[in-house]
Amino acid sequence: MRVAIAGAGAVGRSIARELLRSDHHVLLIERKADHVDPASVEAAEWIHADACELATLEGAGIESYDVVIAATGDDKANLVLSLLAKTEFGVDRVVARVNDPRNEWLFDASWGVDVAVSTPRMLASLVEEAVSVGDLVRLMTLRQGKANLVEITLPANTPLAGKPVRRITLPRDVALVTILRGGRVIVPEKDDPLEGGDELLFVTTVDVEDELREVLGLSQR
Numbered sequence: 001m002r003v004a005i006a007g008a009g010a011v012g013r014s015i016a017r018e019l020l021r022s023d024h025h026v027l028l029i030e031r032k033a034d035h036v037d038p039a040s041v042e043a044a045e046w047i048h049a050d051a052c053e054l055a056t057l058e059g060a061g062i063e064s065y066d067v068v069i070a071a072t073g074d075d076k077a078n079l080v081l082s083l084l085a086k087t088e089f090g091v092d093r094v095v096a097r098v099n100d101p102r103n104e105w106l107f108d109a110s111w112g113v114d115v116a117v118s119t120p121r122m123l124a125s126l127v128e129e130a131v132s133v134g135d136l137v138r139l140m141t142l143r144q145g146k147a148n149l150v151e152i153t154l155p156a157n158t159p160l161a162g163k164p165v166r167r168i169t170l171p172r173d174v175a176l177v178t179i180l181r182g183g184r185v186i187v188p189e190k191d192d193p194l195e196g197g198d199e200l201l202f203v204t205t206v207d208v209e210d211e212l213r214e215v216l217g218l219s220q221r
Contacts, residue, residue, distance in 0.1 A: 001025070002065045006051035006081050007072035008035045011097065015071060016041045027060060031072075052080045054088065063089040070096040075103045079111045086112025116141065136213055139201075147173075147205050152216060156196040159217050166190035171211040174204040 001024045005012045008030035016026045026044040029051040030036050036048045049056040051072070062068065068085040070078035078096045085091040096111075098104050098118035107116035117140075140149040154160060160168065165188045170176065179186040180199035186192060194200075204212055 001067065003027070003067045003069060004029065004060065004062055004065045005069045005071055006030075006077070007070070007097070008037070008041075008046070009071075009073060011073075012069075012071040013041050015069060016044050020044065027065070029056065029060065052077050052084070054084065057084060057089060062091065065091060067091070067093040067095065070094070072097070073099055075099050075106075079106060079113075082107075082112040084112075136209055136218070142203065147203055148209075149177075150202050150204055150209070150212075152200045152202070152212075152218070154194065154196055154198045154200065154216070158194070158196045160194045161196050162193050164191045164193050168194070168215065170202075170215060171204075171208040173208055174202055174212055177201045177203055 001019075003019050003024050004027040005016055006029045008016075008028045012028060012030070016028055019026050020041070020043045026041070027047065028041060028044045029047045029049060031048075031050045033048065036046060038044075038046045047056065047060055049059075051057065051070075062085060068081070068091045070081040070085075072078055072081075075098065078098075082094045082096045085094050093114050094112050095115045095117060096107050096113045098107055098116050101118055104116060104118050107113045137151045138148045139151055141147075142149060165176065168176075176188050178201040179188050179192065179194070180201070181195060181197070200216075202212065
């Protein structure tokens with residue numbers, strides 16, 4: 001996969017290293033000269049230029065990339081790049097970093113953003129996930145806000161203990177993705193039984209989250 005990352009600060013470089021470990025082709029675009037350090041991510045391709053300029057994106061052949069990641073520390077720049085990548089170059093997947101949670105509402109399809117990643121929101125979700133048992137925690141928004149990755153930890157006294165997955169009738173537009181149990185990651189099969197303390201990861205739409213809580217015997221908000 002070919003991935004272009006705008007912003008070669010600590011965040012952009014970290015993303016690049018992870019992608020390179022998985023054998024993806026990575027391009028880093030950085031406007032600030034003091035952030036251009038090819039030795040820090042040697043396997044990546046580097047361009048010293050402003051990713052918000054059409055000429056930069058044209059010169060980089062951005063239309064040939066599968067994913068563009070707007071990872072600068074400036075929300076305005078991330079939005080402009082996302083819009084250009086999607087509308088001018090037809091990039092299939094655009095991921096944008098949200099620096100200020102107050103701007104999160106802007107990062108949607110109207111600005112070319114497929115996935116918005118808000119570090120403050122993710123950290124808050126992880127805190128909630130660590131302390132919440134018997135409630136639904138949203139971990140990530142997918143598909144321009146049309147679906148969420150959510151986590152539910154079953155309480156120790158759950159009435160679902162011992163019941164196989166096939167006995168759980170999930171609402172429409174809900175998929176059970178993974179069961180986390182102790183140190184195990186379980187891809188759920190229809191005959192796998194549930195246990196108290198299981199962490200269940202679902203992909204679901206917002207409008208059926210209350211139905212999901214009801215099916216799992218959780219209290220309503």
